[in-house]
Amino acid sequence: MTQFSSLDPMAMWRELMAQWEKGTNAFANETMSSDPFRQGMHGGMNASLTAQKALGELMARYLTLLNLPTRADIQALGEQLQRIDDHLANISRAMEGGRSPATRATAAAPVKPRRTKQPPGAPPAAASKTPAAPPKRPAGKRAR
Numbered sequence: 001m002t003q004f005s006s007l008d009p010m011a012m013w014r015e016l017m018a019q020w021e022k023g024t025n026a027f028a029n030e031t032m033s034s035d036p037f038r039q040g041m042h043g044g045m046n047a048s049l050t051a052q053k054a055l056g057e058l059m060a061r062y063l064t065l066l067n068l069p070t071r072a073d074i075q076a077l078g079e080q081l082q083r084i085d086d087h088l089a090n091i092s093r094a095m096e097g098g099r100s101p102a103t104r105a106t107a108a109a110p111v112k113p114r115r116t117k118q119p120p121g122a123p124p125a126a127a128s129k130t131p132a133a134p135p136k137r138p139a140g141k142r143a144r
Contacts, residue, residue, distance in 0.1 A: 031037055060070045069077070
């Protein structure tokens with residue numbers, strides 16, 4: 001330990017912590033570099049992955065029995081929706097690309113209402129192609 005000119009408790013604490021950390025790191029490095037440790041970690045990871053796979057298969061069977069989608073089903077559905085979205089975006093870009101700037105300006109302009117007023121002397125049947133609506137009855141009156 002280093003000699004301190006004054007008795008600073010925080011400086012002593014930092015020195016003790018630094019020595020403890022160095023010792024712990026040396027022990028951990030030595031332990032982790034050994035073959036038995038590596039083999040134990042490898043076995044533990046294999047057991048964990050096997051258990052995770054078995055649990056996933058069990059959960060998929062359970063969800064199938066309940067007629068619910070599994071994670072794989074949801075992922076496949078998401079991928080299909082992404083392909084549809086990409087296809088629609090391509091169609092939209094193709095439609096936008098086919099227009100000239102003048103056509104885009106007219107397409108953005110509001111649609112004007114159709115003229116329904118006919119010039120004098122035109123036959124009334126040509127004025128409207130939709131059938132006439134039945135006359136409205138006053139409120140409270142029933143048809144007989």
